Amino acid sequence: MSTSDAGQLPTPVLEIQDLHYGFPTRSLFEGLCLSVDPGESVAITGPSGSGKSTLLSLVLRLIKPSAGRIRVAGTDVTELRRAQVARIRSESIGTVFQFGELIPELSPRDNVALAALLSRSDRRDSFQRAQRLLDELGVPEAATTQELSGGEHQRTAVARALINSPALLLADEPTGALDPDTAERTAELLFSLPRRNKCGLLLVTHDSRIAARADRILRVESRALVPAGERETVA
Numbered sequence: 001m002s003t004s005d006a007g008q009l010p011t012p013v014l015e016i017q018d019l020h021y022g023f024p025t026r027s028l029f030e031g032l033c034l035s036v037d038p039g040e041s042v043a044i045t046g047p048s049g050s051g052k053s054t055l056l057s058l059v060l061r062l063i064k065p066s067a068g069r070i071r072v073a074g075t076d077v078t079e080l081r082r083a084q085v086a087r088i089r090s091e092s093i094g095t096v097f098q099f100g101e102l103i104p105e106l107s108p109r110d111n112v113a114l115a116a117l118l119s120r121s122d123r124r125d126s127f128q129r130a131q132r133l134l135d136e137l138g139v140p141e142a143a144t145t146q147e148l149s150g151g152e153h154q155r156t157a158v159a160r161a162l163i164n165s166p167a168l169l170l171a172d173e174p175t176g177a178l179d180p181d182t183a184e185r186t187a188e189l190l191f192s193l194p195r196r197n198k199c200g201l202l203l204v205t206h207d208s209r210i211a212a213r214a215d216r217i218l219r220v221e222s223r224a225l226v227p228a229g230e231r232e233t234v235a
């Protein structure tokens, strides 16, 4: 595990400092801070429209903050060029979204291997690792991902997120499209990953039972993150 200059504390897999972001008509974040350690899971909750998905887009550097710093596995992504951002995204971040966002015409194995091939892994090795991950996660062989159940589909998305051994996993409503039982099992899998793989997990959810599995629960409130359960303080 990498360490900070002090040589004691692990380098956070995600560090957000004094983040500001907004639109001409509305400010979304003003001074938002967050740190996620290796092996730690953090759930983000908050009302619809409060900016949860936007926060993940900022971490992925799909959009650029107006001020503040975002470090992923120790690298400041705020000022990186496009090619460097693409590399960090592919090597250090795994994503699982609400509908899995798989390529429907491809098999589960091709979907997962593709993520490794895009980060320039060896072809044979990519397919072998993809198959091993899918076997571990209990995804059956299929000609296309359209043949999979909802849970198998999301487990394929988890395999794809894991294939490059990312330091950080981002999940946006990963169980939102699943029935309650499948949602629970998918959540169990996701929350087992930080300890198993020493990665950090930042998971957005509206479901309080899913959030309760996280090491910490934070809520977007007053354009920042506050520990869930604490009431907004009126200035």
Ligand SMILES: Nc1ncnc2c1ncn2[C@@H]1O[C@H](COP(=O)(O)OP(=O)(O)OP(=O)(O)O)[C@@H](O)[C@H]1O
Residues within 6 Å of the ligand: 023, 025, 026, 028, 046, 047, 048, 049, 050, 051, 052, 053, 054, 055
């Ligand atoms: N270009 C834009 N101009 C103005 N407002 C925008 C623009 N793009 C997004 N927004 C607003 O930003 C807010 C945050 O959106 P975001 O998708 O991050 O919310 P969310 O917390 O993920 O909501 P949900 O729980 O419904 O997924 C929303 O109110 C959205 O309408």
Ligand SMILES: [Mg+2]
Residues within 6 Å of the ligand: 052, 053, 054, 172
């Ligand atoms: Mg959202």
